[in-house]
Amino acid sequence: MTAEIICVGTEILLGNIVNTNAAYLSERLAALGISVFFETTVGDNPERLEQVVHQGLERSDILILSGGLGPTKDDLTKEIAARACGQKLKEDKEAMRRLKEYFSSTRLPMTENNLKQAMVPENCTVLYNENGTAPGMVIHEERGKEVILLPGPPSELIPMFHHQVEPILQKLRPGVLFSKVIKIDCMGESSVETEILDLIEKQSNPTVAPYAKLGEVHLRVTANADTMEEAKELVKPMVMELRRRFGNKIYTEEEDITLEEVLVESLAEKKYTIAAAESCTGGMFTGRLVNVPGASDVLNESFITYSNEAKMKYLGVKEETLNTVGAVSEETAVQMAEGAAKAADADVGVGITGLAGPGGATEDKKPGLVYIGVCVHGKTKVKKYQLKGDRQKVRQVTVSRAMTMVRLALCEE
Amino acid sequence: MTAEIICVGTEILLGNIVNTNAAYLSERLAALGISVFFETTVGDNPERLEQVVHQGLERSDILILSGGLGPTKDDLTKEIAARACGQKLKEDKEAMRRLKEYFSSTRLPMTENNLKQAMVPENCTVLYNENGTAPGMVIHEERGKEVILLPGPPSELIPMFHHQVEPILQKLRPGVLFSKVIKIDCMGESSVETEILDLIEKQSNPTVAPYAKLGEVHLRVTANADTMEEAKELVKPMVMELRRRFGNKIYTEEEDITLEEVLVESLAEKKYTIAAAESCTGGMFTGRLVNVPGASDVLNESFITYSNEAKMKYLGVKEETLNTVGAVSEETAVQMAEGAAKAADADVGVGITGLAGPGGATEDKKPGLVYIGVCVHGKTKVKKYQLKGDRQKVRQVTVSRAMTMVRLALCEE
Numbered sequence: 001m002t003a004e005i006i007c008v009g010t011e012i013l014l015g016n017i018v019n020t021n022a023a024y025l026s027e028r029l030a031a032l033g034i035s036v037f038f039e040t041t042v043g044d045n046p047e048r049l050e051q052v053v054h055q056g057l058e059r060s061d062i063l064i065l066s067g068g069l070g071p072t073k074d075d076l077t078k079e080i081a082a083r084a085c086g087q088k089l090k091e092d093k094e095a096m097r098r099l100k101e102y103f104s105s106t107r108l109p110m111t112e113n114n115l116k117q118a119m120v121p122e123n124c125t126v127l128y129n130e131n132g133t134a135p136g137m138v139i140h141e142e143r144g145k146e147v148i149l150l151p152g153p154p155s156e157l158i159p160m161f162h163h164q165v166e167p168i169l170q171k172l173r174p175g176v177l178f179s180k181v182i183k184i185d186c187m188g189e190s191s192v193e194t195e196i197l198d199l200i201e202k203q204s205n206p207t208v209a210p211y212a213k214l215g216e217v218h219l220r221v222t223a224n225a226d227t228m229e230e231a232k233e234l235v236k237p238m239v240m241e242l243r244r245r246f247g248n249k250i251y252t253e254e255e256d257i258t259l260e261e262v263l264v265e266s267l268a269e270k271k272y273t274i275a276a277a278e279s280c281t282g283g284m285f286t287g288r289l290v291n292v293p294g295a296s297d298v299l300n301e302s303f304i305t306y307s308n309e310a311k312m313k314y315l316g317v318k319e320e321t322l323n324t325v326g327a328v329s330e331e332t333a334v335q336m337a338e339g340a341a342k343a344a345d346a347d348v349g350v351g352i353t354g355l356a357g358p359g360g361a362t363e364d365k366k367p368g369l370v371y372i373g374v375c376v377h378g379k380t381k382v383k384k385y386q387l388k389g390d391r392q393k394v395r396q397v398t399v400s401r402a403m404t405m406v407r408l409a410l411c412e413e
Numbered sequence: 414m415t416a417e418i419i420c421v422g423t424e425i426l427l428g429n430i431v432n433t434n435a436a437y438l439s440e441r442l443a444a445l446g447i448s449v450f451f452e453t454t455v456g457d458n459p460e461r462l463e464q465v466v467h468q469g470l471e472r473s474d475i476l477i478l479s480g481g482l483g484p485t486k487d488d489l490t491k492e493i494a495a496r497a498c499g500q501k502l503k504e505d506k507e508a509m510r511r512l513k514e515y516f517s518s519t520r521l522p523m524t525e526n527n528l529k530q531a532m533v534p535e536n537c538t539v540l541y542n543e544n545g546t547a548p549g550m551v552i553h554e555e556r557g558k559e560v561i562l563l564p565g566p567p568s569e570l571i572p573m574f575h576h577q578v579e580p581i582l583q584k585l586r587p588g589v590l591f592s593k594v595i596k597i598d599c600m601g602e603s604s605v606e607t608e609i610l611d612l613i614e615k616q617s618n619p620t621v622a623p624y625a626k627l628g629e630v631h632l633r634v635t636a637n638a639d640t641m642e643e644a645k646e647l648v649k650p651m652v653m654e655l656r657r658r659f660g661n662k663i664y665t666e667e668e669d670i671t672l673e674e675v676l677v678e679s680l681a682e683k684k685y686t687i688a689a690a691e692s693c694t695g696g697m698f699t700g701r702l703v704n705v706p707g708a709s710d711v712l713n714e715s716f717i718t719y720s721n722e723a724k725m726k727y728l729g730v731k732e733e734t735l736n737t738v739g740a741v742s743e744e745t746a747v748q749m750a751e752g753a754a755k756a757a758d759a760d761v762g763v764g765i766t767g768l769a770g771p772g773g774a775t776e777d778k779k780p781g782l783v784y785i786g787v788c789v790h791g792k793t794k795v796k797k798y799q800l801k802g803d804r805q806k807v808r809q810v811t812v813s814r815a816m817t818m819v820r821l822a823l824c825e826e
Contacts, residue, residue, distance in 0.1 A: 012435075012436075012439070012452070013439055013449045013450070013452065014439055014440070014443045014449075014622070015435075015436045015437065015438070015439030015440025015441070015442075015443055015624070016440075016622070016623075016624060017436070017625075018431060018432075018433055018436040019431075019432055019435060019436065020431055022425075022428075022432060022454070023425075023428045023430070023431040023432065024428065025428070026425065026426050026427055026428030027427065027428025027429070028428070029428075030426075030427045030428055036426045036427075037426070037455070037456060037458070037461055038453060038454070038455055038461070038465070039425070039426060039453065039454035039455075040451060040452065040453045040454075041435070041451070041452035041453075042450070042451055043450060045450070048450055048451070052451070188521060189483060189484070189485060190483075190484040190485060190524055190526060190527055191521070191522065191524070193484075193485045193486070193526070194524050194526070197486075200486060209423065209487070210485060211424050211429060212483065212566070214566075214568075218429075220427075220429075276717075278696065280703070281700065281703070282696070282699050282700045282702065282703025282708070282712075282715075283691065283695070283696025283697060283698070283699040283700035283703070283715060283717060284696060284697070284700035284703075285696070286695050286696040286717045287694065287695045287696035287697035287700050287808075289695065290693070290694070290695025290696070290697075290719070290769075290808070291804070291805060291808075293769075293770070293771060293772055293804060294772075295695070295719070296719055296720065299695075299719050299720075300719055300720035300722060300723050301716070301717055301718055301719060301720065301723035301726075301727065302695075302696060302717035302719075303714070303716070303717070304689075304696060304699045304714055304715035304716070304717065305714050306703070306708070306709055306712050306713055306714060306715075307709065307712075307713035307714065309713060310713050310714035310757075313714075314714065344723075356703075356706075357706070358706055359706055359707075366518075386518055386519055386520070387519075388515060388518075388519060388544070388545070388546075389544045389545070389568065390543070390544050390568070390572065391704070391706060392568065392704060393544060393568050395700075395703070395704075
């Protein structure tokens with residue numbers, strides 16, 4: 001069973017708003033095991049909207065349209081969808097009752113165009129709107145296709161979809177879908193793919209697909225079956241195989257868990273505290289750690305030591321080191337990590353120093369050169385990275401790499 | 414001239430990521446005076462992608478495709494776009510040189526599938542990627558249509574579009590379009606809109622359109638004319654009017670200038686240094702300041718004082734204050750700002766303390782409550798904010814608000 005999402009609204013095409021409805025609907029439909037092959041955004045233009053609806057009816061089983069159900073002249077979604085399904089509009093008594101009630105309770109003036117919101121196609125299920133005036137509807141097309149119309153504002157669309165549309169879709173679809181994600185934080189997308197090329201080539205059910213994220217690669221394993229239990233059973237051997245291949249390069253198998261959450265959890269489990277000394281990242285490492293509610297269990301303080309003086313003053317980095325090998329060096333990263341742990345009396349110290357660019361390059365130090373030191377109870381590891389990208393990307397990836405180094409250091413302890 | 418945006422990626426159809434590229438491209442195309450009538454998202458499926466590309470070639474002058482240029486097997490955008498334009502692929506020497514250089518400098522293993530990234534259609538302009546490995550390209554189709562392929566990651570797509578594609582599009586379009594942006598950092602979108610309702614209602618040439626950004630509102634004034642000079646003349650009175658209405662609520666009128674850049678520049682002009690003491694933001698304020706190359710002129714060090722102990726130890730916040738009014742209070746924010754300035758011997762001190770949520774609420778302190786103190790040469794101002802949104806959004810907006818407070822404090826000095 002395939003669905004197609006059609007978002008109606010000139011404001012999306014002008015870039016005035018980001019289309020979060022499409023992302024929400026896509027994610028929910030995937031969870032319901034309904035494949036979405038196309039998402040289209042079209043403006044408040046009757047000819048182009050009609051063209052898109054006709055095309056959708058030809059190639060998909062379910063159309064989900066959002067937006068254009070309001071009372072104004074350019075809200076035409078319902079009229080066009082009804083016409084495309086060969087249906088006339090009729091008044092829905094309950095919709096009319098609710099509309100009148102709304103206007104009498106708010107004492108807003110009810111105009112002639114408000115009344116058109118109570119008109120619905122002849123053969124449809126009306127979705128009454130608990131959070132606004134425009135009712136949604138599921139139009140039953142004669143070939144058995146379903147055309148679902150939803151109001152545009154997310155505060156109306158989300159509860160209507162979740163409470164009223166999902167139960168309808170669940171009944172339409174045979175079987176269930178289950179998917180699991182495997183998140184890898186220390187390999188590039190193409191290296192990951194090379195490792196699983198054989199699995200991708202022979203995949204059918206379950207499938208496995210890599211997604212590149214900033215500093216990470218996610219692998220999604222998805223199976224289709226008659227029951228949830230069967231689907232989960234199908235996913236299992238593939239996940240086991242991926243675990244065997246990637247080992248502790250996998251930082252989580254949970255959909256909602258981020259690298260910083262894994263880090264905070266690992267530290268909290270060991271009752272460890274962490275302190276960072278950040279130069280080129282300027283606080284981004286600690287800032288990301290604080291994304292996690294409860295970071296206060298593992299973090300008391302960190303140091304943003306941008307100048308050489310600050311590195312000496314708070315972390316005890318040696319002046320000689322700075323004068324000879326310089327601030328961007330293995331030695332400085334080590335002294336920063338150890339100095340941060342000592343000054344904060346923390347179990348784990350992190351030292352980050354690098355050239356984020358674009359300026360500051362020398363003969364042997366190019367932008368993107370980063371040294372990260374990680375010290376756990378006096379045992380220090382240091383790594384050199386030559387990262388690609390602009391200043392922002394270098395700094396963001398640096399934060400990910402530092403988190404991975406801490407994660408692995410804790411694993412290996 | 415009409416353009417159509419085609420985003421390629423199963424991860425968008427699965428709702429794994431929100432399609433911010435479409436919003437970015439739409440906004441930029443609108444600014445260039447190019448009408449976007451359709452946006453389509455399609456998965457990594459060759460038949461469906463080809464169908465969408467063919468349809469786009471029939472109905473639009475310019476196709477902009479994002480995503481699917483990577484090295485993996487399901488990255489097929491280039492192959493399909495070339496076929497739809499009737500072109501074969503050939504190796505681009507410069508792309509190959511860059512690819513090899515990248516892999517030798519990063520010491521990552523270069524696999525066979527990486528090499529396919531250097532293959533480009535016969536008749537195209539190659540857009541070399543300064544922030545990743547996949548080059549973009551403008552395929553010149555025989556009927557005079559242009560098919561523009563861009564990498565999916567926004568950190569690669571945005572600079573490539575801005576620096577390389579926009580100049581090409583400007584030449585394609587008859588007449589010229591000039592637009593100017595006015596960035597406001599201390600008002601919400603609806604307040605800004607209310608202030609300019611009359612201007613929006615009677616607009617024709619130039620137009621003015623508000624865009625809500627995180628913690629900011631941008632107003633774009635756009636004029637259409639035969640020559641650049643005329644277009645600039647048309648924009649002028651509207652910009653003057655907006656300046657009159659918003660005054661120093663405008664932090665810049667430059668497209669590429671960010672709030673943190675304005676801040677670093679204002680500090681550098683006065684030869685001031687700044688130091689922050691960050692609690693709930695955990696380093697994000699300073700991290701954002703360090704976005705600006707040359708931040709070292711104004712920043713030596715900052716403090717991430719997450720625990721009460723750290724606030725006392727590094728900033729001299731009084732134990733009595735923490736025990737009576739608590740860490741999230743006006744008094745603590747003031748002492749943090751003053752303490753940071755003193756400890757770092759800086760001209761400007763910033764203190765940020767708040768409840769980012771979701772936990773930690775009390776009877777009179779709800780998540781989203783933030784106090785920001787700003788101290789310039791011993792003169793301290795403090796403000797209370799009750800921000801909306803999740804933990805992340807509260808912290809990001811807090812950083813913006815703190816930057817605005819420093820900016821205004823420097824203006825008023």
